[in-house]
Amino acid sequence: xxxxxxxxxxxxxxxxxxxxxxxxxxxxxxxxxxxxxxxxxxxxxxxxxxxxxxxxxxxxxxxxxxxxxxxxxxxxxxxxxxxxxxxxxxxxxxxxxxxxxxxxxxxxxxxxxxxxxxxxxxxxxxxxxxxxxxxxxxxxxxxxxxxxxxxxxxxxxxxxxxxxxxxxxxxxxxxxxxxxxxxxxxxxxxxxxxxxxxxxxxxxxxxxxxxxxxxxxxxxxxxxxxxxxxxxxxxxxxxxxxxxxxxxxxxxxxxxxxxxxxxxxxxxxxxxxxxxxxxx
Amino acid sequence: xxxxxxxxxxxxxxxxxxxxxxxxxxxxxxxxxxxxxxxxxxxxxxxxxxxxxxxxxxxxxxxxxxxxxxxxxxxxxxxxxxxxxxxxxxxxxxxxxxxxxxxxxxxxxxxxxxxxxxxxxxxxxxxxxxxxxxxxxxxxxxxxxxxxxxxxxxxxxxxxxxxxxxxxxxxxxxxxxxxxxxxxxxxxxxxxxxxxxxxxxxxxxxxxxxxxxxxxxxxxxxxxxxxxxxxxxxxxxxxxxxxxxxxxxxxxxxxxxxxxxxxxxxxxxxxxxxxxxxxx
Numbered sequence: 419x420x421x422x423x424x425x426x427x428x429x430x431x432x433x434x435x436x437x438x439x440x441x442x443x444x445x446x447x448x449x450x451x452x453x454x455x456x457x458x459x460x461x462x463x464x465x466x467x468x469x470x471x472x473x474x475x476x477x478x479x480x481x482x483x484x485x486x487x488x489x490x491x492x493x494x495x496x497x498x499x500x501x502x503x504x505x506x507x508x509x510x511x512x513x514x515x516x517x518x519x520x521x522x523x524x525x526x527x528x529x530x531x532x533x534x535x536x537x538x539x540x541x542x543x544x545x546x547x548x549x550x551x552x553x554x555x556x557x558x559x560x561x562x563x564x565x566x567x568x569x570x571x572x573x574x575x576x577x578x579x580x581x582x583x584x585x586x587x588x589x590x591x592x593x594x595x596x597x598x599x600x601x602x603x604x605x606x607x608x609x610x611x612x613x614x615x616x617x618x619x620x621x622x623x624x625x626x627x628x629x630x631x632x633x634x635x636x637x638x639x640x641x642x643x644x645x646x647x648x649x650x651x652x653x654x655x656x657x658x659x660x661x662x663x664x665x666x667x668x669x670x671x672x673x674x675x676x677x678x679x680x681x682x683x684x685x686x687x688x689x690x691x692x693x694x695x696x697x698x
Numbered sequence: 699x700x701x702x703x704x705x706x707x708x709x710x711x712x713x714x715x716x717x718x719x720x721x722x723x724x725x726x727x728x729x730x731x732x733x734x735x736x737x738x739x740x741x742x743x744x745x746x747x748x749x750x751x752x753x754x755x756x757x758x759x760x761x762x763x764x765x766x767x768x769x770x771x772x773x774x775x776x777x778x779x780x781x782x783x784x785x786x787x788x789x790x791x792x793x794x795x796x797x798x799x800x801x802x803x804x805x806x807x808x809x810x811x812x813x814x815x816x817x818x819x820x821x822x823x824x825x826x827x828x829x830x831x832x833x834x835x836x837x838x839x840x841x842x843x844x845x846x847x848x849x850x851x852x853x854x855x856x857x858x859x860x861x862x863x864x865x866x867x868x869x870x871x872x873x874x875x876x877x878x879x880x881x882x883x884x885x886x887x888x889x890x891x892x893x894x895x896x897x898x899x900x901x902x903x904x905x906x907x908x909x910x911x912x913x914x915x916x917x918x919x920x921x922x923x924x925x926x927x928x929x930x931x932x933x934x935x936x937x938x939x940x941x942x943x944x945x946x947x948x949x950x951x952x953x954x955x956x957x958x959x960x961x962x963x964x965x966x967x968x969x970x971x972x973x974x975x976x977x978x
């Protein structure tokens with residue numbers, strides 16, 4: 419089977435996997451999600467992904483009876499059924515399907531959807547050359563720390579970045595504060611010191627972000643979690659992004675301006691190597 | 699048949715109406731919607747609803763081949779099949795179903811979903827007594843003028859209002875600027891002058907709002923579209939909300955404080971009467 423879906427207890431192909439038109443995920447964006455991947459069939463960082471999943475459920479006050487162990491078991495079965503070496507696992511939980519009301523429904527079971535597809539990584543040439551990104555006004559809501567499916571602002575920013583020939587959009591506040599990319603966290607390197615925006619309601623606490631911060635500390639790479647401005651980023655020696663599928667990806671151009679020499683830098687490459695040793 | 703759904707060309711019961719788990723409405727909130735109602739089987743204000751729908755489609759750059767006439771025909775057929783005297787029509791268009799990517803997919807047809815249910819109005823006692831509302835910090839994104847399905851902030855605010863015994867949540871900026879309710883627009887009356895927040899990216903341009911503004915002008919009721927503050931609202935002679943199902947609904951309590959004598963006021967009642975003469 420080329421791809422696998424699981425919806426509320428039932429496995430099928432993704433093509434056959436459906437939800438009600440009155441699912442609150444579809445009508446109200448009333449749900450949360452996680453994206454995990456496998457390396458050689460093994461789920462990576464499943465514990466932090468589960469912690470973040472339950473944090474998201476709590477943050478939107480979604481009543482449920484899920485346990486990390488129970489969800490992990492379903493994910494593992496889905497991954498096994500799909501049988502890919504490297505899988506992309508998408509998991510979404512919504513506040514269920516019922517007649518549409520803005521307030522929470524009573525006694526409606528949540529919807530659990532999992533899909534497993536073959537992981538498609540950025541081409542090797544992209545990783546070797548690095549990518550271009552484009553700044554976008556951060557017009558998102560004030561709780562970007564919750565991994566909700568209300569992603570239209572990210573969709574619109576991503577599309578504009580792609581239309582401009584860029585790999586990703588970078589959300590920046592009016593005052594120049596850099597937050598994160600539409601699907602990844604952002605880091606800069608200046609004079610050998612790595613910096614990334616601190617955890618706040620304006621960014622999603624990325625699992626790869628946390629792993630890279632920890633790897634830097636463990637390996638003696640100076641690392642700061644602090645406010646980063648767009649001016650600082652444009653003047654940095656290196657810029658990179660982190661995420662589940664991009665891992666540690668060099669950014670060599672921002673708003674059509676090359677970062678330093680416009681090539682992936684040594685600190686980025688070292689952190690990516692350390693990350694691969696950890697994950698792969 | 700008790701209720702009707704239409705999904706991409708096919709009519710069914712709502713219970714049998716489904717969309718793909720990879721619909722971009724479900725996974726990304728990448729869609730827009732409208733809610734219409736009938737009076738005695740006749741669709742109300744269908745032209746302004748269609749104008750707003752196409753404005754929303756344009757605003758999120760959703761490529762489509764829909765026409766107002768074509769959509770109206772489907773809506774009318776759905777309303778006729780359902781056969782209710784007063785129907786609630788829900789229409790949603792998303793950027794289609796395909797393998798999840800943040801950027802727009804290429805050559806994927808949009809998803810069109812319509813449901814028709816029997817309209818449930820606020821009980822007569824609620825209209826006679828008026829309702830309580832509760833202020834909530836407006837933490838939504840910066841394009842609230844687009845009627846998107848990314849409604850989680852509205853869901854959370856509505857739930858908190860309901861949990862506090864209130865009918866609705868009122869979104870207020872940090873500086874005290876009143877925007878709108880989670881599902882309705884807001885008006886105040888002070889010294890015989892009606893005021894409502896002006897159209898901006900912070901509020902949805904309500905169809906009933908526009909009708910009430912026009913009715914006031916036509917009938918010599920002084921009406922201003924201008925900034926309204928929470929302090930002003932709390933000190934007003936009357937407060938009311940407008941929306942497709944609530945029509946013109948008196949608000950008699952805000953944050954547990956009665957508005958004036960805590961009873962529906964004469965200007966609100968007059969505007970509701972004028973609205974009913976127009977619509978009913």
